[in-house]
Amino acid sequence: MKDVLIITSYFPPEIGAASNRIFHLAEGLEKRNFNVQVITPLPNYPTGKIFENYKGEFRHSSTENNIQIHRLWLYATVSKNKFLRLIAMLSYSFSLIWFFTFNKIPKTVIVQSPPLLVAFTSMFFLRSKKRKLILNVSDLWPIAGLELGALKKNFSYKMLENIERFNYKSADIILGQSEEILTHIRTLSPEKKSLLYRNYPDFIAPKIVERSPNETKIKLVYAGLLGIAQGIHKLCTELKYNHIELHIYGSGAEQNLIEDFIKKHPKLPIYFHGSVSRSSLHKALLQYDIAIIPLLNRIYGSVPSKIFEYAKLGLPILYFGGGEGENIVNENKLGWVAEAGNYQDLNKLIARINTSELTLEYKQKIKEKAINVFNLEKQLEEVSRLI
Template structure:
């Protein structure tokens, strides 16, 4: 098949799903073209070595990649973020008619939702079938953030986005969602149940895999006699890191909390740690992704945390797949499908989000868990990943959906 992949984000940005799929499809005999932007995520600054221009096409591992200009931004400004999303929608639509003209089917990595503009155009012009891979729930993922103003303006934007998403559900030939609860939401909002399938996101397996902890990783973690719980990723308004700091402070004799990452919520978390006088919370800042697996191995548990918002109950965070692929048990302060998966497979300890006292209790339980039981949790975590969430399983399911859509 001739397959077009449309994604605003693509490596060297941390967007391994569309790249892994593109390379996996080429390995299975398909011809793949990717339409994407110039790399600037997550900083909003163009990556070194790149210069935005209109005609930028290269072949990477058998995949033809076309980059189109966009307005780069990923800060708190809703206007600038909207300009980034809409600029890619415009330039990708302008390029798609020629670049993806001969595609038998399109795969759309749907985050943000405006990425659907170019596939919608090809669907209208040529009837090209489209498989949408939804990564979050719109409009809630925008309306619940600081990008959208409160009041009447916010409600108007929300209503417009709801209407746009209903159109996406109607136009898509089939829809892949990343959690069972997301499937329920999409179906309730108008998608045909027969065309919606659950495909769990996999980890970047070139980076996240079971390895031994390196001396450098152990030094960064700074392991003492206490149980080490590590959070790796964005420290933003949705991650609720301040509750994690409070929980760690409450059980300071038992737990070290290590935070590897950065974001707009980091300053507030650091200030809270200082105000509480914690001696068991350490901030490592943003570290290279290539170092993460060794850091995971040096810690005892990985922390997965999100605020208690309806939009998050229908997703399984990428942090969970990364931890499980490394064979790491987790402490999960989340709701919905993610917590259910952790509890069902006994691969960690879960508690409701937004309750730092419950999280402190899970931290304490993690610290007092016998070493043998913690190791068994790690083995179950890796087995769960390999059987339910691996790259091979996910690509196989998406390839089936693309074949069915093309037919």
């Protein structure tokens, strides 16, 4: 049995695409006869506070589903203050160095990036000719930070670019969540062995529910992080509600803004349902007609994992984020695409959607496409062969 260590900043019981992705990777490798360990911070995302069951601990180790999990201390925050966010990343990096110093590290290590600094700490301190380092890149930093407006091209940005290049150079194998990510990495490290590893979901999809013919309005739903990048508050303000209603699930930095907007506009058909468990969410989503996936700005390399999750549920997708995600939705006929950032185009597109299109047969085709094309098991087989 081969030992594998996964280093990540997100892991269950935290919610979200990042924690789900790493959990499925760890679980998939364990089922393929790997002895899997995971290093992750004490759970704190997305609230920025250490979860109640882990408060007051410096380290918490447990075995869950035959996976050994080491949860390390960090300074938890969701502050927009760049200094505090840096302190948070540095605190976890210091905890990692402490762990590396006093524990035996397997010869195969998978490192999640971003955060860039945490990945750098792992790549720098674990470099060895006897060790295989696999870098799992889910977003391109610092490019994504620049496109989101969180970073500016200055001395600090140049340092982050150097860290990014070091991480690629130090890796033996690179896993990329999108073709754009792999294309970018190949321009910097063309000699590196790489593999496309998308964030495909792993769940048994519930039976699709047929739409009631008595419903005249299209029930649009968003489920996920209510962060700056998603721009759900702006979406609420820009949508035309002539023949739609908007339902929102999730939590994040914009939650208070969204709730305040709903209170100030009680006549608008916007409904906030809060955060629910993943299994409960899957059942709830079946009652809606279309799932919207927005990004406030097009982010190079980013492919929202919601595309694959909604498709497996048989839920038609309205994609509003640009980039590679557009191609996936169009090529696989998963729904509709509006021009990124163009709310006028979005509203015109919604106005053209007829409820007669939202048939049970159409939803079933989407679900079958997802099962056949977005196959996590095939991906895991490829990764296990590389390891």
